Amino acid sequence: MGFLYRKFVRKLLFNLNPELVHDAVIKSARAAQRVEILNALVRLVTKAKDFPVTVAGIKFRNPVGLAAGFDKNCEAARFLAGLGFGFLELGTVTLRPQPGNPKPRLFRLREDKAIINRMGFNNAGAWDAARSLEKLLPLPVPVGISVGKNADCSMEEAPKNYLETLKVMYDFGDYFAVNISSPNTLQLRSLHGGEKLRRLVEPMLDFAAGQKKVKPFFVKIAPDLEEKDLESAAALAVEKGFGLIATNTTVSRDAVPAYWRSYEGGLSGKPLRELSNAVLGKTAALVKGRVPLMGSGGISDGKTALEKLQLGADLVQVYSGLVYEGPFLVKEILEYLERRHWAPPRR
Numbered sequence: 001m002g003f004l005y006r007k008f009v010r011k012l013l014f015n016l017n018p019e020l021v022h023d024a025v026i027k028s029a030r031a032a033q034r035v036e037i038l039n040a041l042v043r044l045v046t047k048a049k050d051f052p053v054t055v056a057g058i059k060f061r062n063p064v065g066l067a068a069g070f071d072k073n074c075e076a077a078r079f080l081a082g083l084g085f086g087f088l089e090l091g092t093v094t095l096r097p098q099p100g101n102p103k104p105r106l107f108r109l110r111e112d113k114a115i116i117n118r119m120g121f122n123n124a125g126a127w128d129a130a131r132s133l134e135k136l137l138p139l140p141v142p143v144g145i146s147v148g149k150n151a152d153c154s155m156e157e158a159p160k161n162y163l164e165t166l167k168v169m170y171d172f173g174d175y176f177a178v179n180i181s182s183p184n185t186l187q188l189r190s191l192h193g194g195e196k197l198r199r200l201v202e203p204m205l206d207f208a209a210g211q212k213k214v215k216p217f218f219v220k221i222a223p224d225l226e227e228k229d230l231e232s233a234a235a236l237a238v239e240k241g242f243g244l245i246a247t248n249t250t251v252s253r254d255a256v257p258a259y260w261r262s263y264e265g266g267l268s269g270k271p272l273r274e275l276s277n278a279v280l281g282k283t284a285a286l287v288k289g290r291v292p293l294m295g296s297g298g299i300s301d302g303k304t305a306l307e308k309l310q311l312g313a314d315l316v317q318v319y320s321g322l323v324y325e326g327p328f329l330v331k332e333i334l335e336y337l338e339r340r341h342w343a344p345p346r347r
């Protein structure tokens, strides 16, 4: 089935403007998920063997999730769950709505099976996301909510801005991803620095600790980190007990033709794979199984998903692979894991 997407549908879609296609996909998914028979049909054609895993106290039906940024307003989650994902990470949500960067801001690097985006957290804001998600719950898979910072909020105000977003979204997520690694919000990635990260996450962890249900946190890191920032993020994760997601998109253009150097934004997809895997491997060596890890960056098939699981990821996430390989990607990955007799390691 994936073959049909790659041979026909992708050709058609790639003739159109990338952001237009994305918006149309989300709109169609929103409409389709209201029709139960359609959801059931999608579930049927994408069905694969389950690989139940428990990570951070949450039961996942398989370790392959949707990465943040695909469903920024948490509006198409029921349809997306039907594609076979073990979990969905929705958002990134900011407290107040914001339009994001000027268009064009999303580019396909077809030859490289990659994407450059400088969306800039375009989203309808936390209240809107919460309302959308409330209507869709309960969902058949766990949901993570990625939280970020409004572009017009100063770095001093950042911890408060994240915390307020978390408070609005808290009841609706199974876990929270703290996004400090998007290259498209000015200075966001400076939050990786040891003390800055502590000041950012402590209030959120304290808030969660005071709630009836204490939910787990993950911090999503950049692939372009200096060694010392990676070490301090890993040390803080172990100290505080939050997980890490390695990685977000890269600002490096080393793995793509020089032509793309003039395109600002984060690079994802195949050319990100090696860099992202290197950071995942280093992170796994630093945390030594003491906190959960997710791997994101350059997964395009079963082999590239399995290599992240073997590098120490408990869960993996896909975004660009979905664009290039289509809606049967999760099924293809799970079938590969089955062929390779993969079983979740006992950690």
Ligand SMILES: Cc1cc2nc3c(=O)[nH]c(=O)nc-3n(C[C@H](O)[C@H](O)[C@H](O)COP(=O)(O)O)c2cc1C
Pocket: 067, 068, 069, 070, 072, 091, 092, 106, 115, 117, 119, 121, 146, 179, 182, 220, 247, 248, 249, 267, 268, 269, 270, 272, 296, 297, 298, 299, 317, 318, 319, 320, 321
């Ligand atoms: C168009 C686009 C938008 C994205 N938006 C977000 C976002 O809002 N928050 C986030 O944490 N990551 C975002 N990402 C990064 C992805 O979640 C993922 O970590 C990254 O693309 C690497 O995975 P991939 O190679 O499978 O795409 C975005 C990626 C793309 C391509």
